Amino acid sequence: MIVKIAKIGGLALVFLLVAGISAYLALTLIIKSEDTVIVPDLEGKDVVYALEMMTELELNTKVKGSEYTAIIPKNHVVFQEPQAGSEIKKGRDVKIILSKGPRTVSMPNLIALSLQQASIILEENDMCQDKLSRTYHTRMEKDHIIPLRLKCPILAV
Secondary structure, three states: OHHHHHHHHHHHHHHHHHHHHHHHHHHHHHHHHOOEEEOOOOOOOEHHHHHHHHHHOOOEEEEEEEEOOOOOOOOEEEEEEOOOOOEEEOOOEEEEEEEOOOOOOOOOOOOOOEHHHHHHHHHHOOOOOOOOOEOOOOOOOOOEEOOOOOOOOOOEO
């Protein structure tokens, strides 16, 4: 009886050992057989170029948002995750954030306003007054904005 139990226990132990080794080898071969690639540097690159490159490497590109930036042109990659140089498996996601380009704002019409009113409007629009030039004009009151044909239309009389 004890010999029978020992035989069954021994066979069960051998079976579990063989099953464990087989499972380990199978998983090791499956995991190692997946191809890996090095993530390229996409920051500053055009979105079309980035998408083509990621397709060639068999990686998925996920656009996670966009932000304004004065340094990186519109429709270029601002940020990527994982970072360039990381090793990942093919078919994985690379998240990118795209540039909206520099933020532009409309210049309020300040012509014929007093210098004080113009300063208030600029401040309310988060703009700052640059250099101020003064000149005499026969049809404008003192310290009012007159139009110029230069890039910066602000001039006080």
